[in-house]
Amino acid sequence: MKKSLLIALITASSTWAMAQVTFPVNGVNDKRPDLYAFTHATIVVNAETVLQNATLIVRDKKIEAIGPNVAIPKGAVVADLQGKYIYPALIDAYSAYGLPEVKATARNFRGNPQFLSNKKGAYNWNEAIVPEFSAERTFQVDEKKANELRKLGFGAVNVVNKDGIARGTSVFVNLAAGKENEVIVKDKSSSNYSFNKGTSTQDYPSSLMGCIALLRQTNYDARWYKTNEGKVEYNISLDELNKQQAIPQLFEVDNDLDLLRADKLGDEFGIQYIFKSAGDEYKRLDYVKATNGSLIVPVNFPKAFDVEDQYDALQISLAQLKNWELAPTNPGQLEKAGIKFAITAGDGQDFWDNIRKAIEYGLTEKQALKALTETPAELLRVSDKVGSLKTGMYANFIISSGNLFKKDNLILENWSQGQRLVINDASLADVRGVYELKIDGMQPVKLTASGNSPFAAEWSVQLDTVKGKVTSTRLNDMLTLSFSLKNLTQGAVSLSGYVANRQPAQLKGTAVLPNGNSVNWVADWKEAGKENGKKEAEKADQNLGKVTYPFVAFGWSEQPKAEKVLIKNATVWTNEKEGKLENTDVLIDGGKIIQVGKNLSAVGAKVVDGTGKHLTPGIIDEHSHIAITRGVNEGTQAVTSEVRIGDALNSEDINIYRQLAGGVTSSHLLHGSANPIGGQSQLIKLRWGKAPEELKFEGSDGFIKFALGENVKQANWGENQRYRFPQTRMGVEQVMTDAFQRAKEYQKLNEAAAKAKNGLSPRRDLELDALVEILNKKRFITCHSYVQSEINMLMHVADSMGFKVNTFTHILEGYKVADKMKAHGAAGSTFSDWWAYKMEVKDAIPYNGAIMHNVGLLTAFNSDDAEMARRLNQEAAKAVKYGNVSEEEALMFVTLNPAKMLHVDNEVGSVKVGKDADLVLWSNHPLSIYAKAEKTFVDGIAYFDIEKDKQMQQEVKTERARLIQKMIEAKSKGAKTQKPSSEIAFDYHCDSDYHFGGNEGDAEYNFQYRLDHSENQH
Incomplete structure (x- = not known):
């Protein structure tokens, strides 16, 4: 390489100052012309176009010309890149660079609740909704972090606030040094969202379904605000949200099912999100493709678990084992499926190793380059400025020693916005190889320099069969080495010297011996080391397990038909x-x-x-909490009829399969009992392996969970939970009455507005929408109940407000009020013989079901428990024992009767x-x-077959054993490992998980948990 690259560029780029049009200079303004010519290079313009022996001209941050026959302008600093490559600098479409670190808020769940936002100003009522956040106003250049990213090859990033549900706008910046106003490429490059409330200390939302409900309501509010702008309140948050609708909408999700949830929410409002995914889309590839969304995909593949201890291995689920093996195939599978995606560096750890691993597992180099350059630029609408090498675009490029994706390639320089960063100095002598080291007065030894870089990070010495490690440092052609060998010295030998000759390499200098004497030394190059040879790279293991549906133990490799x-x-x-x-x-x-x-x-x-x-x-379970993820209660408010269990279905819950093994075919999934009016329930069929939306019982009526008793008035919530109304059973009645009174007024307001047509539309209130549906007999109540006085109270409220209670569930004092329930038209879904697990259950008797049945009530037995649901047939038998109900009628308690309660008896x-x-x-x-x-x-599909199950149990054991052995082998070959950690899943009950926070790890108390070792507990 010519000295022009080494000296002229260093001189120019170390003294030049970027244009500062609006900033005064204190002193002499040394602004030299930024004009560079890079010649004789292989220039990769983009993934489709490669120019051989070409020239790139850069002037004042931009590319002035590019091509094989470009004339070099007068006065240009010339760099001869013979044998080198120029690529577009990489783009990370999802980065927190330049923003303050988001620190998790320690929410004190045992402290006083926070109902409203503490944020001052005309903002949204909820702290997790912050569309007014603007990254361009908060962003600060961070040269240290910028250089870390540039060493990986990145030249620009999309800076995203990673805090909240509606997160505001991001800013697209170059990774150059200078002032913020000099590196910002595009303000408001995307509008950002998630299902995680982040640092908000506000109680609501406390569940995934609450997060979804809040974002849904916020979208409706924004549309209402836009329609009625100037006629209603002034709201900065809603105003900003409306302004952002024309820019890319970017949604961060935690897993493949969250991606489907976010897409469904987007479809409701005609929004096509770009998904920052979790890298596990291969699990539901067809469904992901059907969203038509583009992705920003991480390549932080999971490390192997350290499973040499068999007891540690038991802590890991089959899903964790399989994900370790299959995650590297994700980018390649997305490419084959024709899904548009960009790649994000994430934390940057092992970035290039993982990119190359993805290529080994099916990703093409062309697609890898595209996903790191053109695609993120297109998604963020900056492809006219970055992402490829074309005239007029920013001078964002990297110079590499060879093919960017080869293991022995080195990124030599990274130019961002025409600003140079030397990463690996190409002028350094490559000293890798095997030498004969001769130190005056000592026996010659073998000295080896190895590694993937000319910096020769790893040195070793050997005399006969004895080997020793060498500590080394290097600055340009100066180096120091220190080592000790028991059969050679009685202490450490320190060498300082330089590269005396390059071809063949020779090193020489002065050695300080253990006795303090200084002598000369010389190391003569003898042969190339193994790393310098043409060693064939290990091919990726193609013996991979299959994706199963669902992606847990006992999943199907092919969906049954x-x-x-x-x-x-x-x-x-x-x-x-x-x-x-x-x-x-x-x-x-x-x-x-x-x-x-x-x-x-x-x-x-x-x-x-x-x-x-x-x-x-x-069997039909009228009261269940299986197959729900990240919270069964949204108990942060007295009325949360806007939340929907159907938004948070978990198709991967092993309880679906376990209950199929107990004969259950449909489950009515209820909100918990944390508040008087809870969320909307969801009737599902146990279609093991189907995606969440496909579990839903098509065409079934909508239901909603109400609750009475100790849970609702927070009797068992702790001493600090004495603020949310109601705190008494009397208050519960008032909540019910008030809610339906508001619903009636809301309905009248909408009807009046429809007739008036004066241009002022009422705000759509999802909470009240659900209550209006009850009044209009389009949604039906299942009410958690125990004490007869409250049962009577709710029937009285219902009669006075003009609605009916469809089903009283639990209803353990139903035998006391069965005649009144019959007159009201309510059904009773009860436990067979539960009693005395809390004070309000002390009057429960095992004859309750039979008595209600004999009075003529539609009666059923339910589980409210993931384990009990596996033996509901035996629970039905108790009606025969306690009350002499006939066998056929007892079976109906768990089949036809719950079907009637749920209005699906015409189908099941x-x-x-x-x-x-x-x-x-x-x-x-x-x-x-x-x-x-x-x-x-x-x-008509056999989702459970006892003979097939025996086969699957053996398959699970075999697959676990294979993957564990594979992990052990990976560790023996030097793969990085992680400590085994169990995945915690939750078996919810009515009173589970009052305080949640949007992530399962936030659950503090009042929950049952299990280790999701489905294959070990089957």
Whole structure:
């Protein structure tokens, strides 16, 4: 390389000052012309275009010319880059560079609640909604961090505030030194969102569904504000949110399912988000592609777990093991799927190692470059300024020793906005190799310099078979080495010297011996080291496990499909007027029950021998909390009817599979009992392996959870929780009355506005929308209840306000008020024999269900418990023991009766032609403790099969063993490892998790937890 690159550029770039148009200079303004010519380089213009032996001209921050036959302007500083490459500098579309660190707020859940924002000014009522935040106003140049990013090859970043739900706007900046006004490329480059409330100390929201509800309401509020601007309140936050709708909308998600949730929310408002993802999209690739969203993908692949201790290995779930193996395939799979994505450096650790690993696992080099340059520029609408090398664009480029993605490549220089940073000085002599080291008066030894860089980070010495490590430092061609060898010296030898010759390399200088004497030394190059040879790189292991649906133990490698199935000669419990039919056949096809009768036949049907077995409708759990993620309660306000369990479904919950094994086919997922009017519930079918939206029971009526009693008045919340109204059972009545009074007034306001057509539209209130639906018989109440006085109270409120209570759940004093419930038209879904677990349950009796049934109430048994739901058939049997309910009627307590309560009895709950094929084949009498569910069908699909389950158990053990061995091998080869840590999942109950904060780790008390070792607990 010519001296022009080494001397002229160093001189020019170390003294030049960037243009400071509006800032005065105290002294002499030394502003020299910034004109550079880079010649004879291989220039990668973009992922599609490569120029050989080309020239790049840079003048005043910008590219002036580029091409193979470009004339060099007079006065240009010339750098000959023969054999070197020029690439566009990389772009990170999601960085916190230049912003203050977001420090987690220690929320004192046992302290006093905070209902409203503490932020002063005309801002949004909730601290987690901060669209007014502007990164351009907060951003500060940080040369140290900028240089860290530039050493990785980045020349520009999108600076994002990573705090809050609506996070405000980001700013796009170059990573050059100078004042903030000099490096900002684009203000308001994106509007940013998440499902994490961040540092907000406000109680609401305390759950994932609350975060989603808040963002949904905020979007409606912004539209209302825009329509009525100047006619209503002045709100800085809503005004700013409206102004941001025309710029890229960027949503950070924590996992693949959150991505689908965010996309669904965006679809509701016609917003197409760009998703900053978690890097696990391969788990639901087809669903991710269907969002039509572009991604910003991290490459911080998980480290192998240190699992040499078998007990440590037990702490890790199969999902964690599989993710370690498959995460590096994510970028390549996105490319093959045709999904547009950029790559973000994240924390920058092992960035290039992980990029190269992604390439080994299927990502092409062309796509890798595109994802690091052109795509982020396109997503942020700055592709006219950065992302490729074209005339008029910023001089953001990197000079490398070779192909950017090869392991032995070195990034030599990074130019951002025409400003140079030397990363690896190309003029340094490459001293890697094997030498003969001769120190005066001592026996010659073998000296080896190795590593991927000419800086020769690793040195070693050897005499005979004895080896020793060498401590080294290097400054340009000056170096110091220090070592000791037991068979050579009785202490450390210190060498100081320089590179005396380059080809062949020779090092020489002065040595200080252990006795303090100084002598001369010389090291003569003998041969190349192993690292300098053409060692073939290890190929990525192609023996990879399969993605399963869901991505946990007992997931399907291929989704099961509905088949034509003929179940022969079973005892069929129809729950219809035909009653129990012996030696009967049932034909299912297309997800429906086609025929019920004797001696049936069907061409092409799979025949299942039901001899000695019992076939029943699938069990329906009227009160469940499975398959919900990150909070079952939004108990931060007395009325939270705006939140929706359907927003927070967890399709990966192993309880879905476990309950299928207990014959459950549908579950009614309820909000908890932390407030009088809770959130909207969600009826699901247990379609194991389907995505969250596909679990939902199509066309079913909407329900909502109400609650009464100790939980609602916060009797068991701790002494500091004495601020949220209500604090008494009397207050609960007032909350109910007030809420419905407000709903009636809200409905009248909307009706009046629709007639007036005066241009002033009422604000849409999602909380009141749900209550209006109740008044209009479009949404139905399931109420958590215990004490007869409160049951009577709510029925009185309902009668006076013009609505009905559909179902009283728990209802352990239902036997006291069954006649009044019947007159009101309410049903009762109760426990079989729970009692005395808190004061308001002291009057519970095991005859409750039978008494309500005998009075003529529609009666069911529910679980409210993930474990109990696996044996609801046995709970139903208790109605026979306590109260002499007939066996067929007792089975209806967990099948047809809950179907009627949930208004889906026209589709499920009995074995009838035309109904959904939600069926269970039992090995024994279905009310027997010895009965096992051998096959559980949902929509005619056998989502559980006891024989298939045995096979899957062995497959899980085999797969775990393979992955554990693979991790052990990876560690033995030097792979970085992490300490095993268990994934904690939550089995929710009504009173679980009052205070949450949006992340499961924030849950402080009042929850049950389990280690999600599904494969170990099955």
